[in-house]
Amino acid sequence: MATKSAANWRIRVVGMVCSLWVLILGPSVLALEEVLLDTTGETSEIGWLTYPPGGWDEVSVLDDQRRLTRTFEACHVAGAPAGTGQDNWLQTHFVERRGAQRVHIRLHFSVRACASLGVSGGTCRETFTLYYRQAEEPDSPDRSSAWHLKQWTKVDTIAADESFPASSSSSAWAVGLHRTGQRAGLRLNVKERSFGPLTQRGFYVAFQDTGACLALVAVKLFSYTCAPVLRAFSSFPETQASGAGGASLVAAVGTCVAHAEPEEDGVGGQAGGSPPRLHCNGEGKWMVAVGGCRCQPGHQPARGDKACQACPAGTYKASAGNAPCSPCPARSQASDPAAPICPCLLGFYRASSDPPEAPCTAFELDLSFSCFLGFLSSLPSLYLPFPSCLLCFLPLLP
Structure with missing residues (x-):
């Protein structure tokens, strides 16, 4: 009965350790953002292309923390003749993808409420459209004038969760910003989208305004990568997230740390077969571990499951695994570290059929x-x- 209780206790402990590992792996290994473009805090002219000229204005204003920053604004709906449509384009510089298969874009923007602009006829919008276009090389100067007519891929129509009314002192929100350089009562929206897979050297991003009164406060382009990690005595390198979206996984092959070897496959296979694998999802998070490594004979775990260290002198470990080293049995001694077995002292012996943990015995002659x-x-x-x-x-x- 006592043996059965002890076995059940060990099973519960192993289960708790495994559950703890699942909890540790998720929040502690954060995704890495490799920034490709970021206008946050820019104070000098950014100089993106616009069509038509003046469709978008680049201005310096104070952000919500009263720091000077560059923004792009479009607000041509107020005072425009009835039935006049807007088609204002803003394009970024050429952005190199740097190996990224999928790129994420984070937008900080603000939109005025159409109801406060006094515009009728349904010509006012509280949205804008996001596009991207791949390219092997930046556009040549002689073709840059027709960039808005090229084949763009739509990412999404971006709608504001919050819009704010026009200032009572100004019928046009953009004019109010130009005059004061401040955002009284400004409500910022933050949206994140992604696009890909990307296969060419780089890309452009464009924003199309079709009749909104909006300010593009900050644009950040980045890709996700899974950070390098040590797990189950295996080392996994930094891995680019998939270009096919969050549900798609990229397998990373791990390398056993020093003095470790691959685990058995669970069906009787020998160690040293398939290497361990971990999968990086589209959001830069590790998941779905397959296999792992274990410490070799003469070595025990160190720093959790991050390293294998030699058994100290006077201890041994006969088989591969993640158990700690054991003291030498009676009448045996391991003088050197990393001993897989403790040799018997002079005058004592251990039969070939005896296990490594058996004590050594003396010679007794009839x-x-x-x-x-x-x-x-x-x-x-x-x-x-x-x-x-x-x-x-x-x-x-x-």
């Missing part, structure tokens, strides 16, 4: 056998008289 050895040693020199040697065998006689 009296008759001792006499027999004495008899054999006397034959060449004839030092012992024959009758005295017969005495050795007297105990053997019936």
Whole structure:
């Protein structure tokens, strides 16, 4: 009964350790953002292309923390003739993808409420459209004038969760910003989208305004990567997230740390077969671990499951695994570290059938056998008289 209770206790402990590992792996290994473009805090002219000229204005204003920053604004709906449509384009510089298969874009923007602008006829919008276009090289100067007519891929229509009314002192929100350089009562929206897979050297991003009064406060382009991690005595390198979205996984092959070897496959396979694997999802988070490594004989875990260290002198570990080293059995000693077995002390022995944890025992010779050895040693020199040697065998006689 006691043995069964102890076994159940060990099972519960192993289960708790595994659950703890799942909890640790998720929040502690954060996704890395490799920034490709970021206008946050820019104070000098950014200089993106606009069509038509003046469709978008680049201005310096104070952000919500009263820091000077560059923004792009479009607000041509107020005062425009009825039925006049807007088609204002803003394009970024050429952005190199740097190996990213999928790019994320984070937008900080503000939109005025159409109801406060006094615009009728349904020409006012509280949205804008996001596009991207791949390219192997930046556009040549002679073709840059027609950039808005090229083949763009729509990412999404971006709608404001919050819009704010026009200032009572100004019928046009953009004019109010130009005059004051401040955002009184400004409500910022933050939206994140992604696009890909990307296969060419770089890309452009464009914003199309079709009749909104909006300010593009900050644009950040970045890709997700899974950070390098040590897990289950395996080292996994930094891995680019997939270009096919969050549900798609990229397998990363791990390398066993020093003095570790791949685990058995669970169906009797030998260690040293398939290496461990971990999967990076589209959001830069590790998941779905397959396999792992274990410490080799003569070595025990160190720093959790991050390293394998040699057994200290006086201890041993006979088999591969993640158990700690054990003290040498009685009448044995391991003088050097990393011992897979403790050799017996002089005058003691361990039979070949004995397990490594068995204590060593002394040689014990039978009296008759001792006499027999004495008899054999006397034959060449004839030092012992024959009758005295017969005495050795007297105990053997019936």
